[in-house]
Amino acid sequence: MGATVRFGISLDEKLLQNFDQLIEQKSYMNRSEAIRDLIRASIVEEKCGSEDQEAVGTVTLVYNHHVRELSDKLTEHQHSHHEQIVSALHVHLDAHNCLEVLVIRGTVSTIKQISHELIGVKGVKHGKLVLTTTGDDL
Amino acid sequence: MGATVRFGISLDEKLLQNFDQLIEQKSYMNRSEAIRDLIRASIVEEKCGSEDQEAVGTVTLVYNHHVRELSDKLTEHQHSHHEQIVSALHVHLDAHNCLEVLVIRGTVSTIKQISHELIGVKGVKHGKLVLTTTGDDL
């Protein structure tokens, strides 16, 4: 992290009261931290809109491991993208259901494509991609 | 609008550079205005999460007006909620397709229910609800 800059912003009093309520509700320490979070989230959202931006994705998958060949197919997909899929976390939800979170690195379009392939595997009940930053610019 | 309050926030220099780029891209006049927008958006998002909050909704519908009885059904739905549906805008997209935007007032749950009914009418090609503020608290 580089130097810290400080600047003032002006706000309508009523708006600030509303914001302070939200800050408390969301457990922020202070206004600066809450505003920094809004700023960073808006930057991440914008950047992850361009297909060729370097990013990190986490894909959450819920599936029934009893479905024939499902685990094999998921493993195969992961290995065919082993340079992009950095890591995986597996949780046993109950006797039948598994949750898996995969961390993928690459351009936004690569991450989306790999995520589509994984979510599209027969037997995956629900899948969702989160695109986030590599941390570099924030 | 009430009194204006001013306070300082501190930010990492690199983050600020990134934010300033975003501000320019999004045509904001200055940082204060961009930050106020982020704050208001976060408050609106939070409020529109509670079912009993008073809000305003705009429902965008695209449909083919040649579909039998579709216009009649949409009109009927609108009249059965005439106390909530404040206003409507109709645009002729081409020889077949219409776009309609309806403005609905009520609690979040009422707005959602009316929106579901409209979007669910056979022949509506695409429908989307935006929940926003009545403007009171912001």
Added chain:
Amino acid sequence: MGATVRFGISLDEKLLQNFDQLIEQKSYMNRSEAIRDLIRASIVEEKCGSEDQEAVGTVTLVYNHHVRELSDKLTEHQHSHHEQIVSALHVHLDAHNCLEVLVIRGTVSTIKQISHELIGVKGVKHGKLVLTTTGDDL
């Protein structure tokens, strides 16, 4: 609309029960209509992800019309894009607050740019863009 095609899909019984509940809740007439809506929404979402796709946007703005020069600025923005901004609907929310919905035609990137400009105008309390289809392909 062209010819109608029919095909069968297979589903787990429990999943279908859950879906039938959702269908009722969302006021759909039947499963076909509900599934068509899901399909169309997924196509619209995908298409509106490409910047050069022709689309329609509706921008919902809430603002206080007492803010100095705000209405003028909004009108000016609209006129400088009069070829893209097809139509507008204005609703008086209360003594102070207005809601305006603008319908914009163009490529996804043009619509986003115009929407950014409008939402960024000082005094606009909340703004939100909905991207939808011109109706052509659905």
Added chain:
Amino acid sequence: MGATVRFGISLDEKLLQNFDQLIEQKSYMNRSEAIRDLIRASIVEEKCGSEDQEAVGTVTLVYNHHVRELSDKLTEHQHSHHEQIVSALHVHLDAHNCLEVLVIRGTVSTIKQISHELIGVKGVKHGKLVLTTTGDDL
């Protein structure tokens, strides 16, 4: 999984062509699987809208581990919710940045609250919650 039910749906030919393109793009094996995914996603989205629904959440956090006491604070938060936070995955993005994915079980409102607390910790650059199913109903 219970019995499999089969039923027919009818679609406009042009819409089906568009959908078939999307199916190929998203690597689905066949239409049934793609439609089942849309159905399940719509059910998950609806369910995760009710605060008291049992669900699973994955929270993706990106942070700089050099920030003083950040790791300690995150660990502390996790331990104070050890009954809900099932598991965690840690990835070293570069010399400074870490990505952590936490899996949380509980009601939707509990998951949201814990997620707010974690994302709100000073030094967390970006955080995002995905709400998904326990797998039971799908």
